[in-house]
Amino acid sequence: MADRDHVDEIDGAVRNLRARWRIASITSGWRFPSDWAVPEVDAVCGAALFRGDLAGALRNLGRSRAWTGAGLDETLYDVAALHAVLDRDSDADGLVSADPHAAPFAMLRAVAVGWADLTGDVPDRGATESFSGLATEGYLRVRLGEVYRRVTRIDPGAGEWPVLLAVSVDLSMVDGWSRPMAMVLVADVLRRVFDSGETTASLGCSTAVVLADRETAVAHRITSARRQIADRLRGDPQLVTAAHPEVRVHRLPDTLPAAHDLLHRIAGR
Incomplete structure (x- = not known):
């Protein structure tokens, strides 16, 4: 009893x-x-x-x-x-x-x-960042290799090259757990906006990238991502100073080594 x-x-x-x-x-x-x-x-x-x-x-x-x-x-x-x-x-x-x-x-x-x-859009947990769920840079390099092999096999001049969208947030005035949480919020928006099999990856503690096909709606999706990221960051009092993300679209260069160099430049290395 x-x-x-x-x-x-x-x-x-x-x-x-x-x-x-x-x-x-x-x-x-x-x-x-x-x-x-x-x-x-x-x-x-x-x-x-x-x-x-x-x-x-x-x-x-x-x-x-x-x-x-x-x-x-x-x-x-x-x-x-x-x-x-x-x-x-x-x-x-x-x-x-x-x-x-x-x-x-x-x-x-x-x-x-x-x-x-x-x-997360990458099934292998070893290929993702444990907190944000974004793909690692190593996985992104693998995907880029696949893209270059596919495009060059078809026709390098056929206009089939994807674009690389880079989103960077200024975390210089942010400290504590809010720093990684900023990228979690960025990752959440990018996965929701780019939900058609695109690769979303991390290039450090303040930069995320999306490998996306160059199609008619991509400009609208980029604009939507920029607005939603700013809104999400602005909604957190600890992240207001980071609420003006820098969003840039990069055309992939002609060779894979040059693409790897581009990743280094985007990450600020």
């Missing part, structure tokens, strides 16, 4: 935390209340209350949120709401202010990595 009482006590604690977290998340901007209560939520509550693998539970939650279509920004605020609730007394009403800047970096990183695992 005592064991049953203990189980009931655990279940009650999880239900209480889940209810308070849900209220805090919805009041902080969660858009679809009916989609919030996934099974991974209970796993996170149990880990947070009883010293379980919270990082692992948050990674699974991040994957679940991405699977149901939640954006990264919304997912991070959801975890910030959890932290705000945990930071209050157990009898608090859940009407707390979710502040991602107050939440521990480890919590935010875990859920962001999980989210990026599912949304």
Whole structure:
């Protein structure tokens, strides 16, 4: 009987935390209340209350949120709401202010990595940055090699060369976890705008690139990406100074070694 009482006590604690977290998340901007209560939520509550693998539970939650279509920004605020609730007394009403800047970096990183695992456009995790989910420079070089072999086999003068879109943000006035988070937000926008099999990659801590086909809609997509990135960065008080991204479109040079040199110049090396 005592064991049953203990189980009931655990279940009650999880239900209480889940209810308070849900209220805090919805009041902080969660858009679809009916989609919030996934099974991974209970796993996170149990880990947070009883010293379980919270990082692992948050990674699974991040994957679940991405699977149901939640954006990264919304997912991070959801975890910030959890932290705000945990930071209050157990009898608090859940009407707390979710502040991602107050939440521990480890919590935010875990859920962001999980989210990026599912949304990253490169299936090999070894070919992606662990936090932003962007492809590594090494993977981009592999893709460029494929492009040059394909185009030169068809006809170098046929006008089939893709373009390289480079997005750089000024992080000189940004510190702490906000620096990597800026690139997470940039990566999220680029994957949403360039969602037709393009390669999105990292060229350092403040520059991302997209290898995109030169087609009629690419100019519109570049303009849309610039606007959305600025809006996302401007919406974070810690990233306002980075909210004027430099966006440049580079024509690929005639040879692969010259393309590698271009990557070095874009990265500022």
